[in-house]
Amino acid sequence: MSALLEVKxxxxxxxxxxANRDVSLTVRQGExxxxxxxxxxxxxxxxxxxxGAHAVDEGDIFFEGGSIAHLRPAPIARLGLLRTWQQTxxxxxxxxxxxxxxxxxxxxxxxxxxxxxxxxATRRKGDDLLAFVGLHEKKDDKAGSLSFGQQKLLExxxxxxxxxxxxxxxxxxxxxxxxxxxxxxxxxRRANTELGVTLLVIEHNMRVIMNLAHRITCLAHGEVxxxxxxxxxxxxxxxLDAYLGVA
Amino acid sequence: MSRATFxxxxxxxxxxxxxxxxxxxxxxxxxxxxxxxxxxxxVVFALTWDMLGGRMGYNSFGNxxxxxxxCYAAAVIQRDAGLPYFEGLALGLVAGAVLSVLAAIVFGAxxxxxxxxxxxxxxxxxxxxxxxxxxxxxYVGAGSGMALPLYPGELGxxxxxxxxxxxxxxxxxxxxxxxxxxxxxxxALNAIRDDQDKADAMGLRTTPIKIVAWSLSAFFLGISGGLxxxxxxxxxxxxxxxxxxxxxxxxxLMTILGGKGTLWGPVLGAFIFHVxxxxxxxxxxxxxxxxxxLLIVLIVVFFPQGIMGWLAERRARTAS
Numbered sequence: 424m425s426a427l428l429e430v431k432x433x434x435x436x437x438x439x440x441x442a443n444r445d446v447s448l449t450v451r452q453g454e455x456x457x458x459x460x461x462x463x464x465x466x467x468x469x470x471x472x473x474x475g476a477h478a479v480d481e482g483d484i485f486f487e488g489g490s491i492a493h494l495r496p497a498p499i500a501r502l503g504l505l506r507t508w509q510q511t512x513x514x515x516x517x518x519x520x521x522x523x524x525x526x527x528x529x530x531x532x533x534x535x536x537x538x539x540x541x542x543x544a545t546r547r548k549g550d551d552l553l554a555f556v557g558l559h560e561k562k563d564d565k566a567g568s569l570s571f572g573q574q575k576l577l578e579x580x581x582x583x584x585x586x587x588x589x590x591x592x593x594x595x596x597x598x599x600x601x602x603x604x605x606x607x608x609x610x611x612r613r614a615n616t617e618l619g620v621t622l623l624v625i626e627h628n629m630r631v632i633m634n635l636a637h638r639i640t641c642l643a644h645g646e647v648x649x650x651x652x653x654x655x656x657x658x659x660x661x662x663l664d665a666y667l668g669v670a
Numbered sequence: 671m672s673r674a675t676f677x678x679x680x681x682x683x684x685x686x687x688x689x690x691x692x693x694x695x696x697x698x699x700x701x702x703x704x705x706x707x708x709x710x711x712x713v714v715f716a717l718t719w720d721m722l723g724g725r726m727g728y729n730s731f732g733n734x735x736x737x738x739x740x741c742y743a744a745a746v747i748q749r750d751a752g753l754p755y756f757e758g759l760a761l762g763l764v765a766g767a768v769l770s771v772l773a774a775i776v777f778g779a780x781x782x783x784x785x786x787x788x789x790x791x792x793x794x795x796x797x798x799x800x801x802x803x804x805x806x807x808x809y810v811g812a813g814s815g816m817a818l819p820l821y822p823g824e825l826g827x828x829x830x831x832x833x834x835x836x837x838x839x840x841x842x843x844x845x846x847x848x849x850x851x852x853x854x855x856x857x858a859l860n861a862i863r864d865d866q867d868k869a870d871a872m873g874l875r876t877t878p879i880k881i882v883a884w885s886l887s888a889f890f891l892g893i894s895g896g897l898x899x900x901x902x903x904x905x906x907x908x909x910x911x912x913x914x915x916x917x918x919x920x921x922x923l924m925t926i927l928g929g930k931g932t933l934w935g936p937v938l939g940a941f942i943f944h945v946x947x948x949x950x951x952x953x954x955x956x957x958x959x960x961x962x963x964l965l966i967v968l969i970v971v972f973f974p975q976g977i978m979g980w981l982a983e984r985r986a987r988t989a990s
Contacts, residue, residue, distance in 0.1 A: 530854055
């Protein structure tokens with residue numbers, strides 16, 4: 424498997440605080456990669472660096488072999504690298520169907536190419552993906568009226584609508600009703616296998632990430648602490664210490 | 671959103687009544703022709719303000735600049751081009767539209783990166799600065815303003831001419847914007863309003879979208895400026911062309927009163943505002959400004975969502 428995303432020796436400082444120090448990480452084409460670490464270990468900062476929310480201080484980031492460290496979020500998204508947010512971001516005053524329609528890949532086009540109605544095929548695809556995450560009955564509801572968990576599902580469906588090559592998910596199961604988590608894991612897996620989307624997932628729920636990810640990287644204090652298969656990471660003494668404190 | 675507030679059928683009913691009023695009104699009520707002409711001007715003001723303020727979430731207090739540019743462009747062309755009245759007017763309107771769009775592109779590139787209150791305050795400064803520049807610039811008459819050439823037709827014909835011209839402009843603006851809001855461009859505007867960072871992160875080209883939206887507003891405002899200047903016959907830099915404290919604020923109020931981001935809200939707001947304003951003027955002479963201020967307070971307190979927003983909310987409540 425070839426590398427889709429390569430983070431090479433990235434350091435990111437906010438004032439005097441080093442949020443990421445010399446972080447290197449590879450996500451291979453077609454896999455589900457996991458990113459874990461205690462609160463404040465720099466996982467979300469790394470997502471921000473990868474998707475262009477802020478510039479990195481040192482190091483470089485490559486997507487499909489090209490450097491993206493200097494790009495802004497929109498051009499990075501157009502390359503096929505998307506993210507979701509821990510606190511979810513959806514278009515609250517628009518209906519779910521409208522949220523889906525404007526998330527389609529065609530909306531990347533030049534401004535004058537937007538002066539066309541939403542094609543029927545796009546509407547259908549939006550409906551299908553809403554059904555995929557179980558929100559089909561809500562399609563004419565305002566997105567802002569959905570529960571937090573439903574908004575997370577909508578945000579995931581919007582990301583799939585954009586047909587990314589790589590999708591970065593920031594705690595996809597946080598705030599989701601525990602009885603629905605298995606269904607969500609199943610959908611993440613199907614997005615990976617059926618839609619061919621490579622995933623990099625930040626997750627605090629160990630049961631979820633151990634089940635889902637093919638490989639896991641663990642961050643602590645902004646540095647890579649361990650990486651390997653779920654079993655290797657779980658059995659790593661340093662990872663346990665990072666979470667529970669050294670005895 | 672527009673479809674949720676009004677079913678398709680009554681859209682056409684309203685449009686038919688308005689078209690009938692626009693076409694027959696000035697004939698049936700010739701003494702009110704100038705008032706009706708101002709009404710259509712107010713409709714253009716509200717519709718163009720809503721493009722940014724309602725649909726895109728950018729509250730501009732500087733849209734009056736494009737109106738003012740339209741006023742002056744027409745006045746200068748009509749003064750200097752040496753053309754007969756109607757040819758000069760036509761050329762002046764084209765120049766006003768082009769200059770306004772160019773101004774929107776330049777100001778947009780500079781200011782549409784600013785958000786929220788900062789954008790509102792920045793555009794407020796833009797309007798005031800434009801008025802001061804015009805008032806100090808001898809080429810455009812400086813503080814004493816500019817007089818427009820006399821309309822060549824017979825008595826009474828002039829009022830009808832501007833009444834129909836402004837009606838046509840308002841109708842074109844409404845129909846074009848209605849179509850635009852039905853396209854992906856309209857959805858993109860709403861997406862920018864709801865969460866611009868998200869829209870960026872989903873790959874939308876937000877900067878060009880915002881500039882094109884402001885340019886569309888500026889286009890219609892530029893033309894309306896040229897028509898209004900000719901109808902009034904005289905432009906004062908601060909009281910007509912760059913009248914931020916009157917026209918500039920009314921644009922915002924009319925849209926909020928009718929309902930931001932709704933199809934008919936700006937039209938309805940312009941009607942109610944203009945009619946009440948004229949009634950105040952006629953019946954409360956001396957107190958009309960106080961009454962207007964009171965109306966503004968009532969609008970903001972009781973109809974923060976606007977009339978169309980309030981109706982939609984009520985309808986949603988009765989449906990559920």
